[in-house]
Amino acid sequence: MATAGGNLNIILRLEIDKEKATFGRIATLINGLNGDIIAIDVISEGKSHTIRDFTVTVFDQEHSDLVVREVRSITGVKLHHVSDRTFLVHLGGKIETKLKTPIKNRDDLSRVYTPGVARVCTAIHNDETLANSLTIKRNTVAVISDGSAVLGLGNIGPKAAMPVMEGKAMLFKQLANIDAFPICLNTQDPEEIINVVKALEPTFGGINLEDIASPHCFEIERRLSEELDIPVFHDDQHGTAVVILAGLLNALKVVGKNLEECKVVICGIGAAGIACTKMILRAGAKNVIGVDKKGAIVKNKSYENQEWNWYAENTNPYEEEGTLSEVIKGADIFIGVSGPGVLKAEDVKNMGKDPIVFAMANPTPEILPEVAKPYVSVMATGRSDYPNQINNVLCFPGMFRGALDCRASAITEDMKLAAAKAIASTVKDSELNEDYIIPSVFNEKVVEKVRRAVIDAAHESGVARKEYSLSMKNPADEVFL
Numbered sequence: 001m002a003t004a005g006g007n008l009n010i011i012l013r014l015e016i017d018k019e020k021a022t023f024g025r026i027a028t029l030i031n032g033l034n035g036d037i038i039a040i041d042v043i044s045e046g047k048s049h050t051i052r053d054f055t056v057t058v059f060d061q062e063h064s065d066l067v068v069r070e071v072r073s074i075t076g077v078k079l080h081h082v083s084d085r086t087f088l089v090h091l092g093g094k095i096e097t098k099l100k101t102p103i104k105n106r107d108d109l110s111r112v113y114t115p116g117v118a119r120v121c122t123a124i125h126n127d128e129t130l131a132n133s134l135t136i137k138r139n140t141v142a143v144i145s146d147g148s149a150v151l152g153l154g155n156i157g158p159k160a161a162m163p164v165m166e167g168k169a170m171l172f173k174q175l176a177n178i179d180a181f182p183i184c185l186n187t188q189d190p191e192e193i194i195n196v197v198k199a200l201e202p203t204f205g206g207i208n209l210e211d212i213a214s215p216h217c218f219e220i221e222r223r224l225s226e227e228l229d230i231p232v233f234h235d236d237q238h239g240t241a242v243v244i245l246a247g248l249l250n251a252l253k254v255v256g257k258n259l260e261e262c263k264v265v266i267c268g269i270g271a272a273g274i275a276c277t278k279m280i281l282r283a284g285a286k287n288v289i290g291v292d293k294k295g296a297i298v299k300n301k302s303y304e305n306q307e308w309n310w311y312a313e314n315t316n317p318y319e320e321e322g323t324l325s326e327v328i329k330g331a332d333i334f335i336g337v338s339g340p341g342v343l344k345a346e347d348v349k350n351m352g353k354d355p356i357v358f359a360m361a362n363p364t365p366e367i368l369p370e371v372a373k374p375y376v377s378v379m380a381t382g383r384s385d386y387p388n389q390i391n392n393v394l395c396f397p398g399m400f401r402g403a404l405d406c407r408a409s410a411i412t413e414d415m416k417l418a419a420a421k422a423i424a425s426t427v428k429d430s431e432l433n434e435d436y437i438i439p440s441v442f443n444e445k446v447v448e449k450v451r452r453a454v455i456d457a458a459h460e461s462g463v464a465r466k467e468y469s470l471s472m473k474n475p476a477d478e479v480f481l
């Protein structure tokens with residue numbers, strides 16, 4: 001069963017009076033309440049009492065409360081405390097800095113710090129390009145958010161956005177060996193954000209904008225791309241669009257359709273929805289209809305959001321009007337980047353033959369796979385607990401690895417298209433099926449394939465500023481030629 005935050009794992013620390021209670025009794029009770037015991041660890045063992053940690057998977061908070069209440073009521077069992085494994089992994093934050101060289105003596109100190117460091121500072125002062133090889137800049141990305149559109153949780157503010165940004169930093173490191181800093185800003189004013197990010201440039205080799213709501217995100221990204229000479233990438237727009245296109249290319253092969261002939265309905269015309277529309281139009285789609293809270297976006301209406309005016313002019317060629325339930329009739333593809341539960345089973349039933357549904361809202365999709373699956377050919381979500389996880393994590397590590405390695409000054413449309421094709425090609429035609437249209441996040445080939453494709457495209461686009469050696473094992477340690 002799916003929950004908003006995914007499965008909830010709780011740990012119950014129980015002191016058990018051996019005379020009065022048994023494991024069997026506790027286990028039977030928890031199982032009877034549909035709790036799934038996944039581990040029992042011994043904390044201490046005495047003659048009359050034992051203390052054990054029971055790790056139990058529950059559906060949600062209400063289910064957790066029920067299990068706790070019932071366990072507490074067993075005679076001979078004392079509940080010391082309950083902890084939530086997801087919260088435990090966040091204690092004190094999820095990342096830390098680490099030294100590359102230890103400082104063991106005065107000699108080391110005089111090289112990494114003063115006086116030795118001064119010679120390096122002077123060298124960079126004389127030739128600023130040396131910052132790319134003599135500082136962390138060459139392998140460091142800033143993950144910037146203002147907390148205004150965090151996952152599908154909305155404007156929950158910069159402090160609440162930090163766990164997501166720390167998570168992105170972990171993924172950058174683990175998947176692509178990029179050092180990423182989560183930076184959540186105490187402002188949602190575009191001009192202030194632009195100024196702060198510009199001021200951070202000396203430290204970073206790239207800027208990953210994250211969970212900044214539309215329409216501000218468009219202006220912020222445009223200005224920063226124009227005014228900085230390091231790559232600026234709004235992950236929710238372009239990372240998402242790249243991965244959606246990758247999934248779509250493969251899903252279309254599974255159902256044997258051409259994008260050009262498909263009716264595509266995209267729900268949620270914000271950061272992800274607009275970028276995704278642009279990308280699939282570039283890939284050949286002709287009939288794309290965008291739907292937001294007030295229904296389909298149509299020509300000859302004036303919208304306050306400038307991007308929607310562009311959208312109205314460039315999509316919906318048959319000028320279909322109405323709600324999602326109305327315009328989805330006969331559609332071949334549904335892409336949801338809006339919010340939870342927006343799509344109903346009835347809507348899916350009304351789609352065309354062999355429909356493709358990408359319900360990407362996080363953490364709760366537009367429709368749950370168990371509800372949609374009977375009526376769809378290919379179903380995907382942004383989550384890791386269902387097949388076909390379409391998540392921008394398949395893109396941003398390889399995209400930045402490639403951009404940093406060739407010291408790209410920008411990320412171009414061709415680099416994005418190359419990344420989409422590289423991700424799609426990781427699944428061989430012989431492996432493709434309705435539950436496997438996109439590689440797993442843990443597929444080790446993805447980052448390397450995306451990286452190479454991005455570097456080649458960067459050279460072709462004329463934004464690469466370095467040759468690179470593909471023979472080195474660890475991209476971050478590559479010696480530039």
Ligand SMILES: NC(=O)C1=CN([C@@H]2O[C@H](COP(=O)(O)OP(=O)(O)OC[C@H]3O[C@@H](n4cnc5c(N)ncnc54)[C@H](O)[C@@H]3O)[C@@H](O)[C@H]2O)C=CC1
Pocket residue numbers: 149150151152153211212213214235236237240267268269270271272273291292293294336337338339342360361362363381382383390391392393
């Ligand atoms: N799976 C993935 O990799 C990704 C998933 N997403 C998800 O997509 C969603 C949107 O993200 P962003 O574009 O960054 O946010 P955003 O705030 O820029 O845009 C969301 C848009 O959805 C619209 N919307 C909200 N409820 C709606 C409804 N009931 N019907 C129609 N439209 C509705 C809003 O008006 C807004 O235009 C979030 O849930 C996010 O988690 C975003 C990026 C990546």
Ligand SMILES: CC(=O)C(=O)O
Pocket residue numbers: 150151152211235236361362382391392393
């Ligand atoms: C995955 C992601 O970036 C989001 O849901 O916002």
Ligand SMILES: [Mg+2]
Pocket residue numbers: 151210211235236
């Ligand atoms: Mg995001």
